[in-house]
Amino acid sequence: xxxxxxxxxxxxxxxxxxxxxxxxFLGEGWRTFATLRAADGRNKPAADELRxxxxxxxxxxxxxxxxxxxxxxxxxxxxxxxxVLVNNAGNSxxxxxxxxxxxxxxxxxxxxxxxxxxxNRAFLGAMRNRRSGLIVYIxxxxxxxxxxxxxxxxxxxxxxxxxxxxxSYELRPFGVEVGIVEPGAFSTNISASRTGPDDQARVAxxxxxxxxxxxxxxxxxxxxxxxxxxxxAHAVVALAKATPGTRPxxxxxxxxxxxxxxxxxxxxxxxxxxxxxxxxxxxxxxx
Numbered sequence: 001x002x003x004x005x006x007x008x009x010x011x012x013x014x015x016x017x018x019x020x021x022x023x024x025f026l027g028e029g030w031r032t033f034a035t036l037r038a039a040d041g042r043n044k045p046a047a048d049e050l051r052x053x054x055x056x057x058x059x060x061x062x063x064x065x066x067x068x069x070x071x072x073x074x075x076x077x078x079x080x081x082x083x084v085l086v087n088n089a090g091n092s093x094x095x096x097x098x099x100x101x102x103x104x105x106x107x108x109x110x111x112x113x114x115x116x117x118x119x120n121r122a123f124l125g126a127m128r129n130r131r132s133g134l135i136v137y138i139x140x141x142x143x144x145x146x147x148x149x150x151x152x153x154x155x156x157x158x159x160x161x162x163x164x165x166x167x168s169y170e171l172r173p174f175g176v177e178v179g180i181v182e183p184g185a186f187s188t189n190i191s192a193s194r195t196g197p198d199d200q201a202r203v204a205x206x207x208x209x210x211x212x213x214x215x216x217x218x219x220x221x222x223x224x225x226x227x228x229x230x231x232x233a234h235a236v237v238a239l240a241k242a243t244p245g246t247r248p249x250x251x252x253x254x255x256x257x258x259x260x261x262x263x264x265x266x267x268x269x270x271x272x273x274x275x276x277x278x279x280x281x282x283x284x285x286x287x
Contacts, residue, residue, distance in 0.1 A: 007031045007082040008240065009075060011062055011119055012089030013055070014046040016188030017138055020233035021086060026054050028237060033075050033082070035060035062089045062115030072122035081126035081133065084240045087116040088138045092194045095213055096206055097151035099197030105152050108195075112156035117163065124176070131175035132244070136236055137164040141184050141252065141260035149213035168249055169275070169283035179239040179247055183232045184254025185223035223257055249285060 008025045012018040013034035022034040034055040039047040047057045056078070060071035075082065093100060093108040100108075116137060127133030142150055143157035161180060168178035194217075197203050203210055235253050252261040275281045 005029055005031045006084070006240075007033065007079045008084040008086065009033045009035060009082050009123065010086045010088055011035050011060060011115070013050060013057075014043045017183070017186075017229050017232045018086075018088045019046065019050070020229045021088065021236050022050055022055050023053060024230065024233040024237045025240070028241070030240075031079060032056065033058055033079070035071055037061045060119075062119055063110045065118055068118045068122050072119075075123075076126060081130045082123060083132075084134045084136065085119065085123050085127075086136045086138065086236060087119055088136075089115055090138065093152040093156075093196075094194040094217065095149055095152075095197040096203055096210060097149075099199045099202035099206075100152050101198050104195075104198045105155075108152050108156050109159065112153075113159045113163070116160060120167070124171075127176045128171070128174040133176045134179060134240060134244075134247070135164075135167070135171075135176065136179045136181060136239060137161075138232070138236075139164070139180050139182050141182050141254050141258045143180075143182055144260045144263045145258060147216055149216050165249065165271075168285070169280065172283050172285075175244070177244060177247055178249065179236075180250045181232060181235055181239070182250060182252045182254070182260055184227070184252075184257055184260075185220045186227045186229050186232065187224045188229050227255065 008030050010018050010021050010025070010032070013022050014036040018034070018036075022032050025032045032055045034050045035058045036043050036047060037059070038044070039057055039059045050057050058071045058074055059067065061067040090112045091108070093104065120135065124135075137160055139161050140157045142154045143161040146154050164178055164180050171178065232253050235251050239247055239251065250264050252264065254260060272281070272284050275284050
């Protein structure tokens with residue numbers, strides 16, 4: 001009798017990192033639930049391709065609580081508590097921070113932050129009850145550094161990082177681990193379909209200064225060249241396969257092009273000291 005394959009759920013699997021991760025986990029023999037929006041609509045070609053590879057495609061919109069709960073119920077019925085949950089679904093709003101209305105910023109957070117919260121709430125109970133599991137958050141190096149004209153997107157990733165790290169401490173007594181993966185610049189749909197500011201009058205008020213945003217965007221495009229999204233998928237699979245208790249909280253995948261790894265290394269001991277100061281040092285990961 002053979003052991004049942006390990007299971008993974010990936011959000012935002014229609015393209016980019018999500019699609020690459022689904023392929024990578026399937027290649028490792030995992031039972032892979034690839035979730036995406038509009039599986040019978042605009043994303044049907046992607047859904048069909050994922051099914052052909054062996055993935056189990058499930059409709060899931062991270063911005064819709066009913067959709068998330070329905071998908072989680074379907075997956076739990078089929079597989080029980082999953083081994084790994086990957087919060088990958090995301091989008092990118094880029095431009096002058098003042099020129100985004102609060103409603104636009106809410107849309108950015110609806111996917112990148114509240115989406116992950118919804119998905120976690122749907123799957124964490126089963127993991128806690130089983131006292132094992134791994135939640136992976138696909139963040140970004142701009143969850144640790146800040147770029148001008150990237151304030152809205154950076155803010156969403158900083159928020160995601162805070163929620164993920166706090167959860168890593170709170171879930172430790174239940175045997176559930178958290179991994180934060182911080183990609184640098186890659187050529188994916190998220191970079192090709194960035195959303196700009198919705199208040200064009202504010203953009204115009206910045207005059208020539210607004211052109212600096214084009215320079216930042218151009219640098220990101222140049223940094224992405226030659227970087228295959230599969231590198232991020234491999235990092236996530238490595239976390240999933242690692243022995244529980246040995247996984248790092250943060251994994252940077254940026255080819256050494258940003259200061260994110262150095263920032264992480266410098267902040268980690270200060271964060272550990274902070275936990276000790278507040279009397280919860282036992283919740284920190286072993287050194």
